[in-house]
Amino acid sequence: MILAHADQATRRYGDVLALDRVDLTVSAGELVGLLGPNGAGKSTLINMLVGLRRPSAGRVELFGGDPRQPASRRQLGVTPQETGLPGTLRVSEVVDFVAAHFPDPVPRGELLDRFGLTDQAKRQTGGLSGGQRRRLAVALAFVGRPRLVVLDEPTTGLDVEARHTLWEAIRSFHADGGTVLLSSHYLEEVEALAQRVVVLGQGRVLADDTVGAIRDIVGVRRVSLAADDLPALPGVVATEHTDGRTHLLTTDADQLVRDLVTAGVAFRDLEVRPTSLEEAFLTITAADPTRTTADPAGTGTATSAAVGGRPTA
Numbered sequence: 001m002i003l004a005h006a007d008q009a010t011r012r013y014g015d016v017l018a019l020d021r022v023d024l025t026v027s028a029g030e031l032v033g034l035l036g037p038n039g040a041g042k043s044t045l046i047n048m049l050v051g052l053r054r055p056s057a058g059r060v061e062l063f064g065g066d067p068r069q070p071a072s073r074r075q076l077g078v079t080p081q082e083t084g085l086p087g088t089l090r091v092s093e094v095v096d097f098v099a100a101h102f103p104d105p106v107p108r109g110e111l112l113d114r115f116g117l118t119d120q121a122k123r124q125t126g127g128l129s130g131g132q133r134r135r136l137a138v139a140l141a142f143v144g145r146p147r148l149v150v151l152d153e154p155t156t157g158l159d160v161e162a163r164h165t166l167w168e169a170i171r172s173f174h175a176d177g178g179t180v181l182l183s184s185h186y187l188e189e190v191e192a193l194a195q196r197v198v199v200l201g202q203g204r205v206l207a208d209d210t211v212g213a214i215r216d217i218v219g220v221r222r223v224s225l226a227a228d229d230l231p232a233l234p235g236v237v238a239t240e241h242t243d244g245r246t247h248l249l250t251t252d253a254d255q256l257v258r259d260l261v262t263a264g265v266a267f268r269d270l271e272v273r274p275t276s277l278e279e280a281f282l283t284i285t286a287a288d289p290t291r292t293t294a295d296p297a298g299t300g301t302a303t304s305a306a307v308g309g310r311p312t313a
């Protein structure tokens with residue numbers, strides 16, 4: 001069953017084309033990560049799906065209806081990128097206030113415990129730290145036992161422990177059958193949580209696939225070694241130097257290793273590993289923005305800027 005759907009959704013702000021004919025479907029039970037650099041259009045897409053913005057062209061649907069109609073949002077929980085909490089209310093009062101809008105809310109104690117906020121229950125929200133406020137804002141999206149939760153950069157500003165608490169809460173909601181769409185700058189977060197990743201770049205969908213498939217699409221491997229002198233080698237899309245080691249990014253690690261041997265390079269401590277999602281993502285977003293999906297041929301378009309290194313060839 002499709003819970004949220006964008007069909008050729010386009011959004012302009014004056015001269016800025018923030019979203020350009022984006023298709024996205026989120027089905028029941030999925031946990032989808034939305035990735036993209038600053039200004040890629042993630043918030044714009046999320047805001048359209050939850051009824052905060054109207055598309056300039058194309059269509060968006062939530063639970064099969066218009067997201068701008070309150071009836072379509074009854075089973076939705078949202079935490080936008082920026083939220084305001086009444087500073088003089090206590091945490092428990094804010095939770096109770098939101099819970100009063102729902103027929104079967106999560107009990108306050110259970111919710112606060114799940115989000116690591118039990119000790120803050122009696123504190124006024126104005127006195128909370130930024131991270132505690134953020135955790136409360138995210139917790140509120142879950143109060144009404146929604147079927148779909150949409151979180152725009154939920155863990156921004158959180159320390160490692162708070163981030164892991166939030167991950168656990170999101171995972172347990174998903175394990176109980178909940179559906180999640182979340183945007184993030186933290187690529188490790190998407191790797192840790194999401195089954196499916198949608199990569200946005202310059203307002204367009206660059207890739208929509210599993211984390212593993214995106215790595216395969218990009219197909220870049222990191223060959224690390226120590227060597228005094230390296231010749232220019234074919235198939236290297238970028239080179240980095242750290243701590244006396246050289247890291248070569250390539251789409252064909254096997255061939256590169258053969259070439260190193262053939263060239264008689266005296267290398268030591270050779271290591272070959274897949275790139276992280278971050279490297280894959282940066283490679284995709286650096287590719288031709290006119291493509292609607294990433295493809296293997298696109299890997300060759302990676303630039304040194306895309307992977308933070310210097311080209312050798």
Ligand SMILES: Nc1ncnc2c1ncn2[C@@H]1O[C@H](COP(=O)(O)OP(=O)(O)OP(=O)(O)O)[C@@H](O)[C@H]1O
Binds near residue numbers: 039041042
């Ligand atoms: N209200 C607005 N008025 C004008 N331009 C806007 C507005 N909101 C967004 N934009 C522009 O639309 C583009 C997409 O912005 P959006 O906030 O959706 O990106 P994002 O991927 O969420 O970025 P970030 O990761 O920085 O939050 C950007 O160029 C942004 O400057």
